[in-house]
Amino acid sequence: MSDARMPREFEEHVGSAVDPIPASPQRKGSMREELLAHLRGAYEQELANNMPPETAMAAAIDRFGNLDLIRNDLRQSVPLLERLIFQFKTSESVRPRWIPEREQVMLRWILVGVALMAIGMGLILPALAKIKAGEKFTTGAAIPFAIGVALVLIGLFMIGLKIVRRLSGDQRVTPR
Amino acid sequence: MSDIAGDKLRGHLEGLILSVLESGEAHGLEIVRRLERAGQGVLRLKEGSLYPALYRLENGGLVKGEWEAETKGRRGARRRIYHLTAKGVRELEKSRTQWREFSRIIGGIMGVPT
Numbered sequence: 001m002s003d004a005r006m007p008r009e010f011e012e013h014v015g016s017a018v019d020p021i022p023a024s025p026q027r028k029g030s031m032r033e034e035l036l037a038h039l040r041g042a043y044e045q046e047l048a049n050n051m052p053p054e055t056a057m058a059a060a061i062d063r064f065g066n067l068d069l070i071r072n073d074l075r076q077s078v079p080l081l082e083r084l085i086f087q088f089k090t091s092e093s094v095r096p097r098w099i100p101e102r103e104q105v106m107l108r109w110i111l112v113g114v115a116l117m118a119i120g121m122g123l124i125l126p127a128l129a130k131i132k133a134g135e136k137f138t139t140g141a142a143i144p145f146a147i148g149v150a151l152v153l154i155g156l157f158m159i160g161l162k163i164v165r166r167l168s169g170d171q172r173v174t175p176r
Numbered sequence: 177m178s179d180i181a182g183d184k185l186r187g188h189l190e191g192l193i194l195s196v197l198e199s200g201e202a203h204g205l206e207i208v209r210r211l212e213r214a215g216q217g218v219l220r221l222k223e224g225s226l227y228p229a230l231y232r233l234e235n236g237g238l239v240k241g242e243w244e245a246e247t248k249g250r251r252g253a254r255r256r257i258y259h260l261t262a263k264g265v266r267e268l269e270k271s272r273t274q275w276r277e278f279s280r281i282i283g284g285i286m287g288v289p290t
Binding site for chain 2: 017030031033034035036037038040041042045063064065066067069070073074076077078079
């Protein structure tokens with residue numbers, strides 16, 4: 001079936017399940033494409049059972065299930081860090097319109113990366129000061145130091161990943 | 177027998193998906209078809225609920241999904257094909273053991289020993 005002949009209701013149905021989810025545009029684009037393909041397949045199965053198009057469409061949507069439950073389950077399936085990063089994505093009031101959406105995603109990642117690095121440095125510096133003062137480096141001091149180093153590394157990784165992806169023009173799934 | 181659907185199914189869906197993928201890779205609609213066929217007409221799955229379960233399994237490294245390279249003469253959108261990973265195979269064995277234990281205990285309580 002061509003895109004033009006696919007019931008418009010399917011796109012709206014899938015959109016209302018996927019659009020409010022706090023997730024990256026790539027993940028949402030991928031979900032949208034897969035769920036649409038499913039509805040399309042179910043619709044074609046119903047048409048093949050000699051159902052008229054309107055009835056086939058209603059049957060495919062009924063088979064798909066309760067949108068509120070699916071939306072909630074989809075939200076839970078997004079990794080926690082990604083959910084936190086994109087939590088404010090749907091809130092238009094906090095979104096500066098003069099920054100293009102793609103740049104906003106990159107900036108958000110970088111800000112979270114910088115925040116993690118700042119927390120990490122906050123844990124590392126007191127430990128370094130103790131060492132400098134000649135104090136013994138105990139296990140109690142080593143744990144926050146290690147967490148600090150890990151946070152700095154995660155922050156650096158997040159920033160690096162975004163920059164590398166941006167430079168390589170990564171466009172695996174084009175978001176709607 | 178009344179339908180097995182909704183909450184009765186929710187807690188077991190991930191194990192069931194792993195189980196039907198054991199017989200070979202499949203896209204979402206095919207997974208639903210296999211589940212319903214294996215469910216002997218009693219198992220009623222709301223199809224949209226399959227995908228969050230698949231994404232959780234994929235995040236956990238138990239299945240791997242890959243987009244079809246092409247639609248192979250079919251009309252319409254490309255589909256995502258899922259297959260079990262080695263970790264998924266191990267998890268499936270674990271799920272089966274847990275299920276045997278669960279049904280033994282609950283069956284004993286219900287007076288239907290297995």
